[in-house]
Amino acid sequence: MARADADASRSGRHLHGAALKRQHTREQWSVLSLVVPALIVIVLIILIPLSWLFYLSFLGDNGGFSLENYHKMTQYKSYYRIFVTTFQVSILTTLACIALGYPLAFFLAQLPPRWAGVFMLAVLLPFWTSLLVRTYAWLVLLQKRGILNEFAMQVGLWETPIKLVHNMTGTLIGMAHIMLPFLILPLYNAMRKIDKDMMHAAANLGANPINAFWRVYFPLSLPGMVAGSLIVFVLCLGFYVTPAVLGGGRVIMVSNQITAILENQFDWGAASALGVVLLVATTFTLYLAARVFKFDAALFGRD
Amino acid sequence: MLIDSRLKLSFAVTDDPLGTTALPIEIRDLTKRYGSVYALNSVDLDVHSGEFLTLLGPSGSGKTTLLMAIAGFNRPDSGSIRFGEDEVILTPPHKREVGMVFQSYALFPHMNVADNIGFPLKLRGITGAERATRVEEALETVQLSGFGARNIDQLSGGQRQRVALARAFVFGPRILLMDEPLSALDKKLRERMQIELKHLHRKLGVTTVYVTHDQREALTMSDRIAVINDGELIQLDTPEVIYNSPANAFVADFIGESTMLPLKRDDAGALLFRGQKVGDAGADEGKDWTLVVRPERLFFAGAGAETDDQTIVLKGVLREAVFQGESEMALVSIDDDTEVAVRFGTSGRASPAASITGDQVYIGLDRNDVIIIPGGQAA
Numbered sequence: 277m278a279r280a281d282a283d284a285s286r287s288g289r290h291l292h293g294a295a296l297k298r299q300h301t302r303e304q305w306s307v308l309s310l311v312v313p314a315l316i317v318i319v320l321i322i323l324i325p326l327s328w329l330f331y332l333s334f335l336g337d338n339g340g341f342s343l344e345n346y347h348k349m350t351q352y353k354s355y356y357r358i359f360v361t362t363f364q365v366s367i368l369t370t371l372a373c374i375a376l377g378y379p380l381a382f383f384l385a386q387l388p389p390r391w392a393g394v395f396m397l398a399v400l401l402p403f404w405t406s407l408l409v410r411t412y413a414w415l416v417l418l419q420k421r422g423i424l425n426e427f428a429m430q431v432g433l434w435e436t437p438i439k440l441v442h443n444m445t446g447t448l449i450g451m452a453h454i455m456l457p458f459l460i461l462p463l464y465n466a467m468r469k470i471d472k473d474m475m476h477a478a479a480n481l482g483a484n485p486i487n488a489f490w491r492v493y494f495p496l497s498l499p500g501m502v503a504g505s506l507i508v509f510v511l512c513l514g515f516y517v518t519p520a521v522l523g524g525g526r527v528i529m530v531s532n533q534i535t536a537i538l539e540n541q542f543d544w545g546a547a548s549a550l551g552v553v554l555l556v557a558t559t560f561t562l563y564l565a566a567r568v569f570k571f572d573a574a575l576f577g578r579d
Numbered sequence: 580m581l582i583d584s585r586l587k588l589s590f591a592v593t594d595d596p597l598g599t600t601a602l603p604i605e606i607r608d609l610t611k612r613y614g615s616v617y618a619l620n621s622v623d624l625d626v627h628s629g630e631f632l633t634l635l636g637p638s639g640s641g642k643t644t645l646l647m648a649i650a651g652f653n654r655p656d657s658g659s660i661r662f663g664e665d666e667v668i669l670t671p672p673h674k675r676e677v678g679m680v681f682q683s684y685a686l687f688p689h690m691n692v693a694d695n696i697g698f699p700l701k702l703r704g705i706t707g708a709e710r711a712t713r714v715e716e717a718l719e720t721v722q723l724s725g726f727g728a729r730n731i732d733q734l735s736g737g738q739r740q741r742v743a744l745a746r747a748f749v750f751g752p753r754i755l756l757m758d759e760p761l762s763a764l765d766k767k768l769r770e771r772m773q774i775e776l777k778h779l780h781r782k783l784g785v786t787t788v789y790v791t792h793d794q795r796e797a798l799t800m801s802d803r804i805a806v807i808n809d810g811e812l813i814q815l816d817t818p819e820v821i822y823n824s825p826a827n828a829f830v831a832d833f834i835g836e837s838t839m840l841p842l843k844r845d846d847a848g849a850l851l852f853r854g855q856k857v858g859d860a861g862a863d864e865g866k867d868w869t870l871v872v873r874p875e876r877l878f879f880a881g882a883g884a885e886t887d888d889q890t891i892v893l894k895g896v897l898r899e900a901v902f903q904g905e906s907e908m909a910l911v912s913i914d915d916d917t918e919v920a921v922r923f924g925t926s927g928r929a930s931p932a933a934s935i936t937g938d939q940v941y942i943g944l945d946r947n948d949v950i951i952i953p954g955g956q957a958a
Contacts, residue, residue: 476652477685479672481699481746488673491698495689 326555333548345549355533355550359557362529365447365519366512370459370505372452377459378501384460385467396464403457411521414450415441418522442524450518458511459504466500502569506562513558530554601629601786602663602753604649609658611644611810618644619655620810626788627802631780633789635797636807637833643758645807646790650756651675662754677754678747678785682762684739686731692718692742693727699750717745720779737768744776748783755780755787761796773799794834798822806830827952831871838919842868842951850951853893855886858951871950874908874922880943891944895919897936911942 336342349355380399384392402410417423418440425437440446474496478488516531523532530550537547604626611619618641626632634642647653649660651672660668667675686695693714700710718724721741726734734742740760747755760776761769777800780787791797797804798818806813806821806829814826825831828839842850842857850858850868857870886892895913902925909921921942 471683471685473681473683473685474687476650476672477679477681477687478698479652480650480675480677480679482673482676482702482750483698484671484673487702492687496687 329548329551332544333552335545345545346553348546349549349553358528358530358533359553361527362513362554365444365451365515365527365529366509368448369451369455369512370509372448373455373459373508374501374505376452377456377463377504378497381460381463381467381500382497384464385470392464399457399460402453407454407517408521410454411450411518414446414453414522418446418449441522443526444523446522446524447519447527450522451512451515454518455508455511458507459501462504462507463497463500466503467497470496498569502565506565510558510562513554513561601784603628604754604786604788605659605661606645606649607659607661609645609648609655609660611641611648611653611655617641617810619648619658622658622807622810622812624805624812624815626786629784629786630802631777631787631789631800633791633797633801633804634807635791635794635804635834638792640807641810642790642792642807644810646756646758646788649754649788650677650679676750676752677756678750678752679755680740680743680747680757680760682759684743684760684763686739686742686746688731690731691727692723692729692731692734695731695742696727696746696749699746703750713749714745717749720748720782721745736764737772740764740772744779748779748785753785755783755785757787757789759791760789762791762793769796776800798834806833808833824950825871825952828869828871828954831869831950831952836874836920836922838872838874840870840872840917840919841955842870844868852891855891857891857946857949863953865953867953867955869952869955871952872919872944873948873950874920875906876948877919877921877942877944879921879923880941882939882941884941884943889946891946891949893919893942893944895940895942897938897940899936909940911940 333345334341334343336344384395384399387395415422419425420437420439420441422440424440428434429437440449470493474492475488478492479485483491514531515529516535519527519529520532520535523529528536531554534547534550537543537550604624606622606624606626609619609622609624610617620641622641622645624645634645636642644653648655651667651670655668658668659666662675662677687698690698693711696714696717697710700713705713714727715724718726721744723738723741723745726738726742731739731742740763743760747757757776761772764772773796789797789800798821801818803815803817804821805815806826808829814821814830816824821830822835825834831837831839840852842852844850844860844866848860848863849856850860850870852870858868860868880890880892884890884892893911893913895911898910898912898918900907900909905925906922907925909923910918911921912918919942
């Protein structure tokens with residue numbers, strides 16, 4: 277009798293066990309199958325071209341393995357200058373975006389959601405306009421006999437036209453304008469998530485508005501700001517159109533140089549090597565930022 | 580009394596546990612409108628120095644608006660709020676020196692426990708060893724010694740609650756405000772924290788204004804309860820009086836369980852329920868009167884029991900009896916559209932003599948337990 281009971285309970289433990297396990301496995305596979313299209317696309321348009329790029333950059337003139345493309349970069353000072361310019365433009369654009377975007381995002385986050393939506397439209401509207409159109413629009417505005425110079429001279433702000441375009445200034449103005457939404461969106465999101473009670477609590481505990489902002493609000497908005505800044509910074513590193521149009525040949529960033537090499541020398545190896553270095557530099561920057569700001573939590577959320 | 584004095588001796592946060600540092604709050608004619616809706620409609624309220632006063636009302640009643648006005652987080656349209664002698668209606672929140680525990684706790688996630696509690700001290704220029712000591716004392720008071728280095732996300736709900744509490748009183752405010760501080764906790768923990776909060780209040784001796792929509796919590800904790808509805812103060816009194824002598828149908832209905840039975844007034848001024856006299860209207864000519872019966876004040880009388888000088892007896896049919904653990908709830912219909920709830924203990928002695936659904940039962944109400952309120956039934 278006791279034996280029979282024990283047997284029954286043992287078999288009861290495994291009742292349908294195998295079938296339930298099969299069902300579980302089947303479900304997991306069906307979920308996994310959802311990523312297959314994305315996986316194919318990634319392999320086709322990212323992995324394969326990147327590998328090819330890599331391969332090309334290590335190809336010498338004789339068709340064998342060679343480091344000469346990379347060696348060239350250390351030889352010519354112009355390459356060094358290009359990387360300095362690239363990082364300079366990227367850092368300055370990011371700073372300009374923070375200076376313009378933080379107050380704006382803060383303002384939006386204080387509005388009732390409905391009004392914030394309306395203002396957000398103003399931020400996003402240029403976002404939907406073609407990049408090229410916006411860049412040329414700045415050219416029209418900023419050039420020597422452009423609207424801005426004409427207006428300023430008529431009002432009497434300055435006597436002779438100021439050079440606002442075909443230089444660093446013009447590039448930065450255009451880049452900051454184009455990048456601004458990339459900073460504002462994640463920042464605004466982070467700010468919206470800050471509980472109203474946080475500022476109430478800070479005030480209640482004796483913090484005047486300035487203290488409350490710097491000790492409570494700003495640290496809480498920091499993850500959003502870091503996330504936005506990184507997006508802007510990384511996008512800037514590889515930017516082409518705006519420096520090409522508004523820089524007037526005086527602001528040469530890595531992507532401009534790549535185009536130049538391809539157009540003038542048709543040297544795929546050198547162009548690829550430059551691309552690889554930019555990729556490595558970008559990855560390294562992201563890695564550093566992740567270590568310093570722990571932005572993995574900022575980017576992927578930790579609610 | 581013995582327990583009280585011991586608590587006061589062990590108290591470490593302020594030197595003055597008897598509440599002489601506590602401040603009374605005097606609210607006069609406070610009005611706040613949102614559009615055409617009065618969130619607060621000319622509210623007058625005196626909170627005595629050192630007392631535990633609860634603002635009780637349903638959601639949207641204006642109780643939180645009132646608390647926020649005291650804290651300085653919203654700007655009333657008109658009125659006066661005084662802390663002791665000082666008019667504070669124009670004082671910004673960071674200068675009001677009141678502690679507050681938020682419903683969401685509002686602990687700063689980028690600071691650890693000690694930094695959270697030390698925050699108000701830091702802002703007041705208290706540094707180094709003194710700050711550390713006071714933070715540790717506050718942690719001790721809320722029974723979280725040694726938790727200073729923890730991050731907020733490492734704490735349980737109950738622990739967060741205590742940290743929020745410690746942060747609210749560590750700088751020695753003379754008024755403490757609490758906005759439904761226990762609503763996020765599960766029932767068991769909530770009931771324990773109610774007792775602990777009560778304890779702490781006695782220790783600190785600080786004037787406390789507590790907001791809740793939970794009538795049981797209000798009854799458990801308060802020295803006095805202010806019942807608020809539609810932006811108006813309905814009744815302000817001790818829990819016993821609020822429960823035993825509700826001012827109107829709203830209070831009777833909102834606090835405790837009750838069945839409302841309409842009364843008739845005869846020419847002599849006697850108030851009758853089904854021809855049985857239950858009370859006197861006296862000279863009051865008011866038309867509508869309501870008898871409020873609390874389920875736990877009713878009992879099952881023996882079969883054939885009759886109304887006399889002591890007891891009012893109602894005859895009815897047992898519709899349903901629901902076992903609820905510590906007590907049992909019976910629904911008795913005394914006519915086609917009137918059901919009366921009767922709560923009785925489950926000790927066997929209190930049960931109706933083996934009644935089953937559909938049986939005729941007699942329920943009794945002691946005349947001392949009669950509650951009569953003016954006006955008709957609550958909608």
